[in-house]
Amino acid sequence: MARYDRAITVFSPDGHLFQVEYALEAVRKGNAAVGVRGTDAIVLGVEKKSTPKLQDSRSVRKIVSLDTHIALACAGLKADARVLINRARIECQSHRLTVEDPVTVEYITRYIAGLQQKYTQSGGVRPFGLSALIVGFDPDTGVPALYQTDPSGTFSAWKANATGRNSNSMREFLEKNYKETSGQETVKLAIRALLEVVESGGKNIEIAVMTKEQGLRQLEEAEIDAIVAEIEAEKAAAEAAKKPPSKDSLV
Amino acid sequence: MECVFGLVGDGFALVAADSSAVNSILVHKSNEDKIMILDSHKLLGASGEAGDRVQFTEYIQKNVHLYEFRNGIPLSTAAAANFTRGELAQALRKSPYSVNILLAGYDKDIGPSLYYIDYIATLHKVDKGAFGYGSFFSLSMMDRHYHSGMSLKEAVDLVDKCIVEIRTRLVVSPPNFVIKIVDKDGAREYAWRETIKDAEVPTA
Numbered sequence: 079m080a081r082y083d084r085a086i087t088v089f090s091p092d093g094h095l096f097q098v099e100y101a102l103e104a105v106r107k108g109n110a111a112v113g114v115r116g117t118d119a120i121v122l123g124v125e126k127k128s129t130p131k132l133q134d135s136r137s138v139r140k141i142v143s144l145d146t147h148i149a150l151a152c153a154g155l156k157a158d159a160r161v162l163i164n165r166a167r168i169e170c171q172s173h174r175l176t177v178e179d180p181v182t183v184e185y186i187t188r189y190i191a192g193l194q195q196k197y198t199q200s201g202g203v204r205p206f207g208l209s210a211l212i213v214g215f216d217p218d219t220g221v222p223a224l225y226q227t228d229p230s231g232t233f234s235a236w237k238a239n240a241t242g243r244n245s246n247s248m249r250e251f252l253e254k255n256y257k258e259t260s261g262q263e264t265v266k267l268a269i270r271a272l273l274e275v276v277e278s279g280g281k282n283i284e285i286a287v288m289t290k291e292q293g294l295r296q297l298e299e300a301e302i303d304a305i306v307a308e309i310e311a312e313k314a315a316a317e318a319a320k321k322p323p324s325k326d327s328l329v
Numbered sequence: 330m331e332c333v334f335g336l337v338g339d340g341f342a343l344v345a346a347d348s349s350a351v352n353s354i355l356v357h358k359s360n361e362d363k364i365m366i367l368d369s370h371k372l373l374g375a376s377g378e379a380g381d382r383v384q385f386t387e388y389i390q391k392n393v394h395l396y397e398f399r400n401g402i403p404l405s406t407a408a409a410a411n412f413t414r415g416e417l418a419q420a421l422r423k424s425p426y427s428v429n430i431l432l433a434g435y436d437k438d439i440g441p442s443l444y445y446i447d448y449i450a451t452l453h454k455v456d457k458g459a460f461g462y463g464s465f466f467s468l469s470m471m472d473r474h475y476h477s478g479m480s481l482k483e484a485v486d487l488v489d490k491c492i493v494e495i496r497t498r499l500v501v502s503p504p505n506f507v508i509k510i511v512d513k514d515g516a517r518e519y520a521w522r523e524t525i526k527d528a529e530v531p532t533a
Contacts, residue, residue, distance in 0.1 A: 143398060167398045171391040 097205055098198050101154075101229035104207035105241060108153035109140070112240040112248055112271045113211040114256075115224040116264030120213040122151040123268045124284045125243065125276045141286040141296065145170040147214050148186055149286060149294045153242025154208030154229075162206055166190050183214040187225040187233050195231025205229040209241040215290045222288075238267070244275035262305075269302070270309055278306055330501045331376035332463025333363065334491060335431045335443050336475060337456045338484040341512035342433035342441040343519070344374040345488050347463070347503030352379075359525050364509045366516045368393050368403055370435045372509050373413075376460050377428035377448060385426045389413050406434025410444035410452060418450035425449070429460040435511045466498050467491035481510075485519070492522055 090096060110125040124140040141151045144166050152159045169189050173181045181189075190210060198205050209228040216223060226241065227233040238256050240248035248271045259267055265287060276282050283306075285297040330351065335344035350361040364374040365386045373389065375382045392412070397403045404412070410432045420426055430446040445451070445458040457471045470491045479487070488508055496502045504525040509518050 139401075145398065164399065167395060170398075171395045174394075175387055175391045 095198060095230070098230045101205040101207045102209075105154040105209045105229065106243065106245070108155070108208065108242045110240065110242045110244055110248065110272060110275050111140075111151045111153045111211055112238070112252075112268055113151065113213055113224045113226070113236070114238040114252070114259075114264050114268040114271070115213070115222055115236070117258055117260040118222070119261060119264050119287050119289045120215075120222045120224055121264050121268040122149060122211060122213055122286050122288070123272045124151050125272065126282050126284050128282070139296075140284050141294070143294050144186060144212075145174075145180060145214075146293050147180060147217060147288075147290075148183060148212065149214060149288050150210050150212050151286075152208045152210040153245075155206070156208075158206040159208050159210070162190055162193060162208070162210070165193060180217040182216045182218075183212060183223040183225060184216075184235070186214075187212045187227060191227040191231045191233040193231075194227060194229055198229070198231060211239065211241060213288050215288070220290055222290075238271070240271060247274050248272070265297075266305060266309060269305055273306070273309065278310070330462055330499065330503060331363075332459070332461045332467065332495055332499075332503060332506075333374045333376045333429065333431055334459035334464065334467040334471070334488075335374060335433055335457065336471060336479075336484060336487065337433075337441050337443045337477075338479040338481060340435075340440060341481060341484070341510055342372070342435065342443050343484050343488060343508060343510050344372050344431055344433050344443075345492070345506055345508045346374045346376065348505045348507050348521075349503040350379060359503075359505045359523075362507060364507060365390060366509070367409065367432070367434075368397065369515050370403070370511055371406060371409055372433045372511050372516045374431040374433070374509075375428050377426070381426045381428050385416075385428050386430075389416065405436050406432065406442050406444070407436075407454075409434065410446060410454075414446050414450050414452040417446065417448065421450055431458055431460065433511050433516075435513060435516075437513070441512065462499055463491075463495040463502075466494040470494050489522070496524075 109127060112123045114121045122141050129135045142163055143149050166186055170181050194206050197203050206229055212225045224236050225233055226236055226239050238252040251271050251274045272283055283302055285302055286294055288294050331347055333346040344364050346363040348361045349359050350357040364372055367373045367390050373386055375386050393404055393409055417426055427448050429448050432444040435441050443455050445453040445455045457475050459467045474487050492506050506522040508520045
């Protein structure tokens with residue numbers, strides 16, 4: 079097996095591209111990221127690993143704008159992300175210049191995925207070690223969309239999805255608890271999914287909301303703390319309701 | 330017969346441009362907007378070859394936007410002007426763009442500014458500037474009446490004086506003008522000065 083993971087252009091005998099699979103491993107080690115699509119907003123959430131005391135946290139933005147109506151969050155190698163994000167931003171402006179129309183979410187996802195695929199079929203290069211969650215509103219229809227790409231270059235649309243560390247637990251949670259939401263409810267759902275795998279508190283979570291009118295808005299730490307407090311209160315209330323009636327059960 | 334002129338006032342900059350799109354003796358339209366809103370706080374008034382004008386200014390606009398997305402902060406007016414001039418200079422010795430530009434902007438730290446950029450990539454930071462045959466009349470008018478720190482009313486009066494002068498003295502003067510303003514609240518259309526409105530379509 080060791081012979082088939084040197085150059086990625088080589089298939090293994092049982093049909094694997096090991097470099098791509100190793101790239102997916104890198105994604106699994108990256109920070110948790112979640113995206114939830116609502117009716118009028120799409121929410122992206124990312125786990126913030128504890129910032130070193132001397133680091134200026136404002137320079138580490140994990141949820142970025144690609145255009146006024148498109149945003150991206152990712153899990154995996156951050157340096158690879160920087161390259162892909164740069165190319166995507168250029169493509170967004172280039173598309174506007176040539177066809178005088180903003181990109182659709184699907185178009186830019188297809189572009190990013192296409193780029194990721196190119197690097198699985200070229201000599202001497204390695205795949206991009208990241209999975210991206212791309213959200214936005216289509217300029218003509220105004221329909222919200224959430225897409226995910228991965229190092230192999232595949233992409234698909236989702237109602238809600240997670241990637242990175244413990245993404246399986248988050249996805250399970252979303253599968254159980256997803257319903258069509260709007261506004262603040264969508265934000266809460268995203269935070270609840272993240273809280274399944276991340277230490278609670280605004281310090282450890284970065285949340286951004288994409289709306290048609292306002293574009294991408296990053297939530298302040300205080301706002302996140304407030305919502306987390308709401309969620310904890312709801313959880314506590316649910317726990318209390320579930321507890322069987324204490325003294326009167328034995329008659 | 331294209332006219333573009335502009336000036337800097339107290340906390341704002343104005344750019345005025347004619348709005349005719351002409352091909353030899355045919356007027357295609359009289360409401361062509363030649364002042365592009367480059368970003369939230371910049372205006373780009375351009376005159377010259379119609380194809381070059383649109384191609385070049387749109388190219389500059391998209392690059393200015395790209396910078397803002399890449400760096401999370403908009404370009405300063407001076408930087409945008411120098412970038413524009415650089416692009417013109419690079420194309421100059423291959424296939425030059427025949428576009429003359431007045432770039433007006435507002436920066437929080439230095440206030441309003443106006444840059445004169447001509448088709449051979451001359452760049453000047455100015456208080457008032459003009460291009461085209463109309464410049465003979467508008468520059469003279471501004472030389473006579475301009476002073477630094479004009480209020481909005483004074484500046485618009487001066488722009489109107491220039492437009493009257495162009496209308497009276499230029500042989501094929503454009504009928505309509507658009508005036509745009511940029512100040513701390515952003516770049517936006519200020520007014521039109523029309524003598525010809527597009528004819529209403531007759532209803533049956």
